[in-house]
Amino acid sequence: MKLLQDKIMQEGIALSDQVLKVDAFLNHQVDPVLMAEIGKEFAARFRAERITKVLTIESSGIAPAVMTALELKVPVIYARKRKSLTLREDLYTEKVYSFTKQEESEVSVSKKFLFAGERILIIDDFLANGEAAFGLARIIEQAGATVSGIGIVIEKAFQPGGDKLAAAGYRVESLARIASLGEGSIVFADERQHQSV
Amino acid sequence: MKLLQDKIMQEGIALSDQVLKVDAFLNHQVDPVLMAEIGKEFAARFRAERITKVLTIESSGIAPAVMTALELKVPVIYARKRKSLTLREDLYTEKVYSFTKQEESEVSVSKKFLFAGERILIIDDFLANGEAAFGLARIIEQAGATVSGIGIVIEKAFQPGGDKLAAAGYRVESLARIASLGEGSIVFADERQHQSV
Numbered sequence: 001m002k003l004l005q006d007k008i009m010q011e012g013i014a015l016s017d018q019v020l021k022v023d024a025f026l027n028h029q030v031d032p033v034l035m036a037e038i039g040k041e042f043a044a045r046f047r048a049e050r051i052t053k054v055l056t057i058e059s060s061g062i063a064p065a066v067m068t069a070l071e072l073k074v075p076v077i078y079a080r081k082r083k084s085l086t087l088r089e090d091l092y093t094e095k096v097y098s099f100t101k102q103e104e105s106e107v108s109v110s111k112k113f114l115f116a117g118e119r120i121l122i123i124d125d126f127l128a129n130g131e132a133a134f135g136l137a138r139i140i141e142q143a144g145a146t147v148s149g150i151g152i153v154i155e156k157a158f159q160p161g162g163d164k165l166a167a168a169g170y171r172v173e174s175l176a177r178i179a180s181l182g183e184g185s186i187v188f189a190d191e192r193q194h195q196s197v
Numbered sequence: 198m199k200l201l202q203d204k205i206m207q208e209g210i211a212l213s214d215q216v217l218k219v220d221a222f223l224n225h226q227v228d229p230v231l232m233a234e235i236g237k238e239f240a241a242r243f244r245a246e247r248i249t250k251v252l253t254i255e256s257s258g259i260a261p262a263v264m265t266a267l268e269l270k271v272p273v274i275y276a277r278k279r280k281s282l283t284l285r286e287d288l289y290t291e292k293v294y295s296f297t298k299q300e301e302s303e304v305s306v307s308k309k310f311l312f313a314g315e316r317i318l319i320i321d322d323f324l325a326n327g328e329a330a331f332g333l334a335r336i337i338e339q340a341g342a343t344v345s346g347i348g349i350v351i352e353k354a355f356q357p358g359g360d361k362l363a364a365a366g367y368r369v370e371s372l373a374r375i376a377s378l379g380e381g382s383i384v385f386a387d388e389r390q391h392q393s394v
Contacts, residue, residue: 029274029310030259032267058256059275062227063263070229077226078256113226 001041001175004153005188007034014181026125026153027060038175039067042123042151045173047072049148051121053114055136057081057107064153065123072121077114079107079136092142096135099128107135109143116144127152127174130161137170154178157189166192198238198372201350202385204231211378223322223350224257235372236264239320239348242370244269246345249315252337254278254304254329261350262320269318274311276304276333289339293332296325304332306340313341324349324371327358334367351375354386363389 011024025031042064054076056065062078069076083105087093091108098105114120120140122133127150137147147170155162155174158181165172172192179189208221222228239261251273253262259275266273280302284290288305295302311317317337319330324347334344344367352359352371355378362369369389376386 023307024309025272028277028307029272030263030266032263032273033270035263036267059259062256062259066227066229066232066260066263069227070233073230075222075226076229080225110220110225112221 001038003034003037004176007031008154008176008178008186012186014184014186016183017181020154020156020178020181020186022154026063030063032063035063035067038064038153039069039071041175042068042121042173043071046121046149046151049121050119051148052118053077054121054123055079055109055114055140056123057132057136060125061123064125064151068121068123068151075113076123077109079109079139081105081107092139094135094138094142096131098131107132107139109139111143114140114143114145118143118145119148120145121148122150123152124150125153127155127161127165127172128159130164133161133165133170134168137165137168149173151175156181162192198235200231200234201373204228205351205373205375205383209383211381211383213380214378217351217353217375217378217383219351223260227260229260232260232264235261235350236266236268238372239265239318239370240268243318243346243348246318247316248318248345250274250311251318251320252276252306252311252333253320254333257322258320261322261348265318265320265348272310273320274306276306276336278302278304289336291332291335291339293328295328304329304336306336308340311337311340311342315340315342316345317342318345319347320349321347322350324352324358324362324369325356327361330358330362330367331365334362334365346370348372353378359389 013021054069057079093108150172152174155177157177177189179187210218251266254276290305349371352374354374374386376384
């Protein structure tokens with residue numbers, strides 16, 4: 001998505017070969033017009049999947065997910081993230097390991113809002129190792145629903161998450177894919193080539 | 198706002214005389230069409246204030262704040278909330294006490310995104326004791342910016358936050374004001390009468 005790539009080049013900051021800071025428009029300060037365009041783009045790419053709900057994870061996924069859900073005219077759920085959660089039988093819960101924070105947290109979704117047979121679109125701001133996306137996918141599958149797609153704003157294509165999700169049979173669409181980062185340098189990768197599964 | 202009051206009556210659950218559960222459309226599952234209408238309503242009420250940025254707090258404030266910012270065509274910032282934060286000189290930080298969770302957390306905003314002279318609109322999902330709103334207001338004032346308004350989706354008018362904020366000279370607009378809650382009963386209050394300050 002050219003608009004997003006331009007924004008990353010203008011306002012993203014490569015802090016190292018691993019870390020891209022985009023807190024100027026995505027995960028602290030948010031550009032709402034860009035989010036609306038991102039929502040339209042995800043909706044266009046996944047409309048044929050007959051999505052019944054969008055699922056994301058707090059907090060940085062919420063803005064792009066809400067805009068996508070608005071375009072698709074379906075509800076959006078944001079999974080709650082906590083360091084450790086008392087297991088409760090009214091929640092679907094999965095453990096998610098964050099390599100960035102080097103800690104495990106638990107993500108949960110109320111059983112009231114996810115149903116068997118639903119077709120769920122996962123939206124998240126970043127994809128690196130795929131831990132969060134796999135956690136959300138397991139929650140969807142616990143509910144007997146289907147993961148109908150995974151929409152990612154920025155994929156670090158030099159980390160294994162995207163390939164692992166694709167190998168697991170999920171359709172992953174990333175609006176920007178980063179091939180490599182260096183101090184002051186950001187190189188984009190081509191879009192992933194999809195097979196419908 | 199009639200649309201919001203109707204939604205609260207249809208899908209809100211009064212768990213006690215203190216707790217209104219609205220996780221079906223506001224703070225776990227989110228109705229994006231309602232959020233877009235809420236954004237339009239806040240934008241209409243505050244447009245004359247020449248807002249330069251919207252400020253909210255993660256996570257439940259993000260959806261209504263992003264929609265408001267989209268309508269006003271300004272950036273939105275969500276303050277980060279943490280149990281205890283290493284004080285960092287690149288952040289504005291304030292302590293906020295949550296009566297619901299009975300714990301103190303720290304909210305912070307990067308100094309990169311708030312400037313002296315800006316006119317900031319605070320948006321949040323709930324107003325009860327006003328702790329979060331006062332914390333955000335102190336952050337804005339630390340930056341030398343002006344709190345140009347406070348937009349609240351649901352105000353618990355039986356708790357003191359709204360009156361305290363008004364007494365402190367802030368313009369507070371709440372789209373739904375709850376006069377009282379009981380098991381299975383939700384009673385609305387009239388809108389606050391404003392004096393321009």
